[in-house]
Amino acid sequence: QKEVEQNSGPLSVPEGAIASLNCTYSDRGSQSFFWYRQYSGKSPELIMSIYSNGDKEDGRFTAQLNKASQYVSLLIRDSQPSDSATYLCACGGYQKVTFGIGTKLQVIP
Amino acid sequence: DGGITQSPKYLFRKEGQNVTLSCEQNLNHDAMYWYRQDPGQGLRLIYYSQIVNDFQKGDIAEGYSVSREKKESFPLTVTSAQKNPTAFYLCASRIGGLAGEAFFGQGTRLTVV
Numbered sequence: 001q002k003e004v005e006q007n008s009g010p011l012s013v014p015e016g017a018i019a020s021l022n023c024t025y026s027d028r029g030s031q032s033f034f035w036y037r038q039y040s041g042k043s044p045e046l047i048m049s050i051y052s053n054g055d056k057e058d059g060r061f062t063a064q065l066n067k068a069s070q071y072v073s074l075l076i077r078d079s080q081p082s083d084s085a086t087y088l089c090a091c092g093g094y095q096k097v098t099f100g101i102g103t104k105l106q107v108i109p
Numbered sequence: 110d111g112g113i114t115q116s117p118k119y120l121f122r123k124e125g126q127n128v129t130l131s132c133e134q135n136l137n138h139d140a141m142y143w144y145r146q147d148p149g150q151g152l153r154l155i156y157y158s159q160i161v162n163d164f165q166k167g168d169i170a171e172g173y174s175v176s177r178e179k180k181e182s183f184p185l186t187v188t189s190a191q192k193n194p195t196a197f198y199l200c201a202s203r204i205g206g207l208a209g210e211a212f213f214g215q216g217t218r219l220t221v222v
Contacts, residue, residue, distance in 0.1 A: 034210055043199055043213040095159060097203065097211045101151035
């Protein structure tokens with residue numbers, strides 16, 4: 001079992017729709033959770049971090065964390081073609097940050 | 110500007126050569142990491158370091174070596190023992206502890222010729 005699991009996609013959504021990205025993790029010791037966006041050929045950039053159960057909103061992005069279910073999600077409202085990228089879920093412990101394979105999102109104009 | 114600088118951006122290696130990838134940060138972060146990314150795959154951890162003069166193997170350390178002589182610097186050497194080194198290499202740093210986010214350099218694309 002991989003430590004951080006994501007569906008590789010692609011996930012296709014029409015412009016203006018809500019994109020929902022999901023992630024599960026196996027290490028119950030993980031204390032911090034992150035979503036990164038990676039454009040093709042570029043390095044990942046942090047878009048959201050979440051540390052406690054519940055929702056965290058930042059602009060069009062909402063991260064959701066459920067530690068009991070070991071589940072993290074990212075919602076992107078009013079999706080734009082510029083949101084087309086690979087979204088990496090990551091879990092942080094004391095020493096390491098472990099990444100999922102990433103979900104490729106395609107926003108169709 | 111604070112950040113992480115990787116160099117070079119592109120690197121070509123001949124069979125049997127060792128090459129060193131540079132990673133420098135001025136964020137005053139304690140922890141630094143090297144990841145490898147292959148097409149269609151996620152980030153796999155090669156080595157990490159929590160403090161100066163100390164580092165640990167990650168999941169795919171075979172064929173790689175690192176040093177951490179200064180807080181700001183964490184170079185990665187890809188040795189001839191690494192049989193399939195062509196990949197995108199990413200260096201990251203983190204403030205350390207449980208809550209810190211990892212920030213990335215721009216990456217080095219290594220190709221064996």
